[in-house]
Amino acid sequence: MSLSNKQLISEHFSKAAASYDGAAQLQLAVIERAAEYLTLSTESKLLDVGCGTANLVKFSQGHIYQGCDISQGMLKTAQHKVATCADYKNNFRQFYFEQADAHDLPFADNSFDIVFSSLAWQWCDLTKVIQQAYRVCKPGGQIVFTTLLSNTLVELKQAFSALDANTHVNNFLTLEEAKQQIAQAHISCDVFEVVEHKTHYDSVKALLKELKAIGANTVVNRDQSTGLTRAKLQKLESAYPRHPDKVTASWQTLYSCINKPLK
Secondary structure, eight states, X not given: OOHHXXXXXXXXXXXXXXXXXXXXXXXXXXXXXXHXXXXXXXXXXEEEETOTTTGGGGGOOEEEEEEEXXXXXXXXXXXXXXXXXXXXXXXXXXXXXXXXXXXXXXXXXXXXXXXXXXXXXXXXXXXXXXHHHHHHEEEEEEEEEEEEOTTTTHHHHHHHTTTOSSOOSOOOOOHHHHHHHHHHTTOOOXXXXXXXXXXXXXXXXXXXXXXXXXXXTOOTTOOTTOOXXXXXXXXXXXXXXXXXXXXXXXXXXXXXXXXXXOO
């Protein structure tokens, strides 16, 4: 990913930090489900890559929580949350936060018992970020991650195609491409599960508003001439499939777990 795209993603997520938790219905559901894979103890040292507002803390416990994110705004919100919210501040004895790029983690080799990342790596080179996670994970440790795949927001893509041929929705990896990128990291997954999540809205406008509120409105390689006018929004509403009167969004989500051998 180019530096300009990384900066754009960081800016959008920073702007969304204050509204994120109120709109992140899918993200919370995926974190809660992914947390069930974790093998934590009271002495665990956990790294949360792309931690956002540190929602993992609500569903996990351990000794040290290290959050890192490319977005400074998200980190500030996370720090405030773990300092003030009872559901968070008592789940780990120590909290640390650092701005960092998942492609180049600023941590020593073999530093963490658990490396976790949820719905962050779809913005990344999957091979590189898995290699980085594996590097900082201790032998005998565990890597748990989730990422979005190509059938995410397929209904929105279909509706936008009625407007024009431009890119309005991100093209994430297909399942086969994800398998290939993981294989290129020379690492095998112990869990590889694909789940189709659904979220529901009263209108396409409400869906687009939620995407903006969580910072997920960044579209890599977007044609800058593709602004959404009122007329285009009306056409989009008409083209979007409804079941029966609700707008449904699909999120093709990969859940994966890697156990790092002791030797």
